Amino acid sequence: MNSFFSTNLPKFEQILVAIAAFFAILMVVFYLAGKANGRKQRPIAILVLLGPAMVLLTAGLIVPAIQTILFSFKDANSIKFIGLHNYTWLIQNPDMQKVFVNTLLWIIITPFVTTALGLFLAIMLDRMKRESVAKSLLFMPMAISFVGASVIWKFVYDFAVPSKPQTGLLSAIVRAFGFKPSNWILTQPLNTFLLMIIFIWVQTGFAMVILSAAIKAVPADIVEASALDGAFGWKLFRNITFPMVRSTTIVVFATMLVTSLKLFDIVRTMTGGNFGTSVISNEMYAEVFVRFDQGRGSALAVILFVFVTPILVYNIRNLRRERSIA
Amino acid sequence: MSISKKGLLATVGVASLSLLATFVTTVAPADAAINCNKIIGPGYAQLKGKTVTMFTSILDPELSKYQKALASFTTCTGIKVKMEGSNQFEALLPVRVKGGNAPDIAIIPQPGLLAQMVATGKAVPAPAQTLKNVNKYWSPGWKGYGSVNGKFYASPNSANMKSLVWYSPKQFAKAGYTVPTTWTGMMALADKMAAAKQTAFCGGIGSGGATGWPATDWLEEVVVRQFGGQVYADWISHKIKFSDPKILAAMKTVEGWMLNSKYVGDVKAIATTTFQAAGLGIPAGSCMMLQQASFYAAQYPAGTDVSKNGDVWAFYLPGINTSVKTPVEGGGEFFAAFSKRPEVQELQNYLSTPQWAINRIATAGSGGGWLSANSGVPLSAYKNPLDQLSAKYLADKNSTFVFDASDAMPAAVGAGTEWTQLTSWFADGKSSADVAKAIDDSWPAQ
Numbered sequence: 001m002n003s004f005f006s007t008n009l010p011k012f013e014q015i016l017v018a019i020a021a022f023f024a025i026l027m028v029v030f031y032l033a034g035k036a037n038g039r040k041q042r043p044i045a046i047l048v049l050l051g052p053a054m055v056l057l058t059a060g061l062i063v064p065a066i067q068t069i070l071f072s073f074k075d076a077n078s079i080k081f082i083g084l085h086n087y088t089w090l091i092q093n094p095d096m097q098k099v100f101v102n103t104l105l106w107i108i109i110t111p112f113v114t115t116a117l118g119l120f121l122a123i124m125l126d127r128m129k130r131e132s133v134a135k136s137l138l139f140m141p142m143a144i145s146f147v148g149a150s151v152i153w154k155f156v157y158d159f160a161v162p163s164k165p166q167t168g169l170l171s172a173i174v175r176a177f178g179f180k181p182s183n184w185i186l187t188q189p190l191n192t193f194l195l196m197i198i199f200i201w202v203q204t205g206f207a208m209v210i211l212s213a214a215i216k217a218v219p220a221d222i223v224e225a226s227a228l229d230g231a232f233g234w235k236l237f238r239n240i241t242f243p244m245v246r247s248t249t250i251v252v253f254a255t256m257l258v259t260s261l262k263l264f265d266i267v268r269t270m271t272g273g274n275f276g277t278s279v280i281s282n283e284m285y286a287e288v289f290v291r292f293d294q295g296r297g298s299a300l301a302v303i304l305f306v307f308v309t310p311i312l313v314y315n316i317r318n319l320r321r322e323r324s325i326a
Numbered sequence: 327m328s329i330s331k332k333g334l335l336a337t338v339g340v341a342s343l344s345l346l347a348t349f350v351t352t353v354a355p356a357d358a359a360i361n362c363n364k365i366i367g368p369g370y371a372q373l374k375g376k377t378v379t380m381f382t383s384i385l386d387p388e389l390s391k392y393q394k395a396l397a398s399f400t401t402c403t404g405i406k407v408k409m410e411g412s413n414q415f416e417a418l419l420p421v422r423v424k425g426g427n428a429p430d431i432a433i434i435p436q437p438g439l440l441a442q443m444v445a446t447g448k449a450v451p452a453p454a455q456t457l458k459n460v461n462k463y464w465s466p467g468w469k470g471y472g473s474v475n476g477k478f479y480a481s482p483n484s485a486n487m488k489s490l491v492w493y494s495p496k497q498f499a500k501a502g503y504t505v506p507t508t509w510t511g512m513m514a515l516a517d518k519m520a521a522a523k524q525t526a527f528c529g530g531i532g533s534g535g536a537t538g539w540p541a542t543d544w545l546e547e548v549v550v551r552q553f554g555g556q557v558y559a560d561w562i563s564h565k566i567k568f569s570d571p572k573i574l575a576a577m578k579t580v581e582g583w584m585l586n587s588k589y590v591g592d593v594k595a596i597a598t599t600t601f602q603a604a605g606l607g608i609p610a611g612s613c614m615m616l617q618q619a620s621f622y623a624a625q626y627p628a629g630t631d632v633s634k635n636g637d638v639w640a641f642y643l644p645g646i647n648t649s650v651k652t653p654v655e656g657g658g659e660f661f662a663a664f665s666k667r668p669e670v671q672e673l674q675n676y677l678s679t680p681q682w683a684i685n686r687i688a689t690a691g692s693g694g695g696w697l698s699a700n701s702g703v704p705l706s707a708y709k710n711p712l713d714q715l716s717a718k719y720l721a722d723k724n725s726t727f728v729f730d731a732s733d734a735m736p737a738a739v740g741a742g743t744e745w746t747q748l749t750s751w752f753a754d755g756k757s758s759a760d761v762a763k764a765i766d767d768s769w770p771a772q
Contacts, residue, residue, distance in 0.1 A: 076738070076770060095746075161592050185598050186753055272535040274597070274749045290535065291742035293770075 065305070071298035078294045086299035096283070102192055103279045106263060107307075110199050111256035115249060117200065118207025123237065125208075126215055135212065139205035146202060146265035153198045154270060157184040188276045195277060198266050203259065207252050214248035215241060247322055254315045261307055280304050362402035367681045374404030376669035381422070381429035383415035391696075395686040399676055405669045423448050428664035431673065433483055435659045437471045437729060444474040448664050452678075453671040456481050459678035463702045467555060467727030472660050480660035481678040484686075485699040487716035488543060488619040488655040488730070490640040497611040499635075509551065509646040512615075513582075516589045519614050526589040528613035529596040530604030531749060538745030540601045541752065542732040543655070544584050544617060549576045550653045551646040555726045562734045564769055568762035577758040579646070584617075585752065597753035609637035617643055619656075620716050633711060640712070642719055652725040657733075658699065683707075699727070736770050743768040 033048040071078050072086055090096050121138060125131050141149060158168030159181060166172045171181035185191050218241060226240045242249075264281040267273055273282045280300055288297030362370075384392065389411045396407045410429070412418055416439060419432055423446050434440045443449045452460070452472075460469050460481050472480040491512075498505070501522065506512040516526035531540045550558045553572050560566040561573060568574075585593050591613075596604075602625050605616035609630060616622070620640070623632050631637045645653050661677050663670055676682050680702030687707050690696040694710025699720040708714045719725060732740040747761045 159595070159598060161595060183592075183594055183598055186594055188754075268535055272533075272537045274537050274746060275753055286535070286742070290737065292737040 068298045068301050068305075071294050072302045074295050074298075076293040076295055082295070086295045089296065090299055090303070095278075098276055099278045099280060099283050102277065103261070105192060106196065106199075106260045106279060107257055109193075110196050110203075110260040110263075111253050113196075114200050114203045114207050114256045115211075115253045117204045118252065119211050119245075119249060121204065121208045122212035122215055123241070126212065135205075135209065139209055141202045142205045144202065146198075146263075147269050149198055149202050150266050150269035153201075157194060157270075159183045159185070185271060186275050191271070191275055192277050195266050195270055198270070199260065199263065203256060207256065210252050211245060211248060214245040218244045247318065250318060251315070254311055257311055258308060261304065261311075280307075360398065360401065362398075365398045365681065365685070366402050366676060367679050370403045370672060370676070371668070372404050373669045373672065376404070376667075377406040377408055378431065378667075378670050378673050379429045380407060380409045380431045380433065381415065381419065382409065382411050382433035383413065383435060384433065385411045385413060391689040392686070395682070395689045398685060399673070399682075403669075403672060405673060407673065419443070420446075423664065430663065430665045430667070430670045432662050432664070433659050434480065434662050435657070436733065437660075438734060440472070440480055440660055440662055441474050443662055443664075444477075444479060449479055450663050450666050452478050452481060452663070453674055455675040456671075456678045459675065463678070463680065463700045463723075465699070465701075465723050465725050465727055467725065468658070468699050471658070471727075471729060480662040481674065482699055483659040483661055483677070485658040485697045485720045486620060486656050487697065487720055488657075489547060489643045489653065489719065490618065490620055490622075490716070491643050492605050492608055492616045492618055492622060492638055492640050493614060494608045494611060494637055495633075495635050495639050496609070496637060497614065500611075505641045506644060508644050512644055516615075520588050524611070525591045525613040526615060527584060528605045528607060528616040529584050529590050530599030530601045531596055531752060532598055532600040536741070536745065537597070538747075538749040539732065540604075540618065541584075541748040542740075542744050543619075543730070544580055545576060545748065546728070546731045547617065547643060547653075547655055548579045548583075548646070549573065549731070550655060550726060550728050551643075551650060552576050552579060554647070554650040554653075555728060558728050558731065562731050564735075567769075568765045569759070574758060574762060577762070581758065594753055594755075597749055605638075620712060623712055640715065642715075650726050652719060652722050654719050654722070654725045654727050655730065656720060656727065657730060738768055738770050739765060 029048060033044050036044045073081055073083060075082050125134050125138075128134065144152070155167070156169040158166075159171055160166055160168070166175055166181055168181070168184070170184060174181045184194055222240060222244075223236070226236060231239060262281055263279055264285060267277055267279050267282045268285070271277045273279075273286060281304060284297050284300040284304065287293045287300060382389070382392075389409060393407070393409055396409075400406055419434075419439070420442065422428055423443060428448055432443070434443065440449075457478050460472065460478065464482060468482050468485075469478060472478060472482060493505070501519075501524075503515060503518070506515050519526040529540075531538055533539055546558075549561060549572075552575065557566060557572055561570075566572060584590060584596070587593050590596060601618070605613070605618060605622060606625065607613050608616060609626070623638075623640075626632060626638060633639060645651075661674060663674055678700075680700050683698035683700045683703045684707050687694075687696055687698070687703070687709075690709075692709045694708060694713040697708075697713055697717050697720060699717075701721045701723045703717070703721060705714050705717060708717055720727070732744055734740065735744065743765045747756070747764050750756045751758065751761045
């Protein structure tokens with residue numbers, strides 16, 4: 001302990017000095033900006049207030065993004081330009097093609113299932129007895145990280161040689177019904193779907209809570225009026241409830257889509273990307289930090305970025321439209 | 327309030343003073359008349375007031391054991407040794423060396439990093455006496471890993487051993503098996519076990535993001551055993567490809583060993599079994615033998631009798647080709663110097679003697695865990711019997727010592743396709759020719 005403080009004390013001093021200097025400079029800037037008046041007041045105020053955010057955004061987002069795009073055209077050590085070589089490798093390598101197929105499966109299946117299941121549960125649980133208990137239970141997996149959830153599900157999918165006692169829950173269930181358990185995590189393409197179940201288990205609670213809040217926000221008089229007009233059950237849902245929670249559903253769906261596109265933890269923890277389950281972000285990490293190939297890793301990052309962009313644009317447009325209506 | 331605070335302060339003051347007192351006594355023994363000739367060896371000059379800095383990836387509590395082991399050197403020569411450990415060692419060392427802030431000595435754990443340091447032009451070749459000691463006490467393989475382009479730079483520090491097979495002496499005694507000393511003997515024993523409906527070999531290559539690494543070790547052990555150190559070195563530098571008939575032949579041997587369902591039961595299950603769990607069934611006899619490094623002893627729960635006649639013990643993985651003498655795969659660290667000052671060279675000389683290794687082993691205590699490949703160290707210096715077993719092969723002057731090949735290959739292969747392809751060799755039944763081709767294709771262009 002003693003040596004920790006004695007060796008690190010100069011560092012703490014430096015940190016304190018740096019923070020003090022930062023505040024001193026800010027004070028001076030604000031003071032000078034406050035002095036300005038007349039025609040210059042407005043542009044200076046904009047500059048002072050937006051400036052720091054712009055600088056941070058440039059340093060933390062724009063510059064790295066441009067750098068990543070540049071790196072994707074360079075070799076493993078980011079020294080020589082090698083043109084589109086990284087991209088052609090990504091497209092031609094059979095293992096990589098499998099990675100793209102897996103990522104597509106993830107972004108098609110998981111957001112849809114999670115949102116649909118969340119909506120279904122939200123409606124079913126609405127005005128149920130002890131609604132909050134059921135909801136809390138469903139929401140609980142959300143409090144567990146993907147890594148933690150994966151470790152739990154590892155025990156579910158665990159497999160032992162048939163002659164030995166089965167330790168995995170799934171194997172035990174299958175056996176109880178008289179079937180032969182198989183090595184689940186190795187069975188392609190079943191294993192990718194088994195990993196998706198973990199995602200759905202964690203995220204459905206989140207979707208349900210958001211959608212449930214939206215359903216509760218539907219004015220009671222509208223529901224009553226439609227009930228007088230004879231709309232119950234499916235009819236009520238189709239014509240009244242769903243249109244009223246439509247925009248929330250889209251937001252939930254888009255969030256799930258982006259999360260599944262960036263998905264990394266589950267694959268990393270469950271299989272390490274082996275057995276044909278890898279996805280783009282796992283390969284991106286492995287290329288840069290395990291195989292030390294900055295070029296290929298950056299190319300994968302760019303592809304991921306290209307995938308995410310249309311979803312973000314759609315989301316922002318949706319938000320804007322709603323704001324203009326409100 | 328204020329009184330009790332004062333009282334507390336006073337006690338703290340006294341306590342820290344007494345701590346300081348004990349600290350001083352351990353560093354400089356009151357009895358200064360220790361026999362220096364006996365403890366650190368003869369022929370060291372007195373260089374009072376000089377200091378040597380040492381930089382390492384070794385951290386506490388190991389680091390303080392080094393300092394304790396070096397105390398007698400300081401007492402006898404007057405040279406102080408200042409050690410600094412960092413978990414960012416591999417990233418910081420190149421920065422410090424290039425920035426003109428190199429330590430006097432760095433403890434380097436990979437031959438690749440040593441070559442990188444020599445390439446900067448700042449590393450200095452080892453002094454004549456150190457070279458003499460290394461020639462006298464270490465096998466040529468070890469000297470080779472401390473040399474760059476034929477010039478000797480760094481003497482070995484500690485060593486670790488991978489070429490072991492874990493088994494249960496109690497289970498062996500019950501079934502009347504004896505420990506095999508040849509590869510064919512090991513396979514004949516496995517046949518016997520298979521005939522007795524036992525699983526001869528345990529296996530597990532699961533390791534999260536690093537899944538597959540134990541399989542690379544199995545292949546490496548076979549390559550060095552079948553073809554020797556030169557082919558092994560050429561394989562690392564890709565002069566010999568994975569699709570070379572020699573490597574394919576080694577893969578065939580592995581197929582007859584760890585991918586042989588007669589010996590291992592379910593081959594695919596090896597891919598989903600973690601390497602930690604692989605050999606846990608050995609004491610109970612659910613599988614009989616596991617090839618894994620010396621550190622595997624730590625996987626057994628407390629209360630397991632790890633000893634020659636106990637629940638688990640290890641034997642040396644026997645050789646295949648008799649012209650390859652005592653093949654041993656392992657790892658180690660090396661002392662590289664960046665200064666020619668006399669006190670630095672004197673310390674380098676000392677660090678290459680058996681006396682240093684004996685002093686360092688003594689500070690490890692009964693638990694052991696610190697090994698030297700110095701053949702001048704008597705096996706009786708080791709208090710831990712497992713250390714004795716490993717040291718016997720590591721310090722064999724005629725041994726064919728090799729470093730882990732996958733660590734020395736480019737990361738795209740050694741931490742990339744070799745892991746994933748060998749995993750798919752086990753998991754998907756991919757043919758060895760396809761596995762070799764995929765690895766060769768991924769080899770980075772020069």
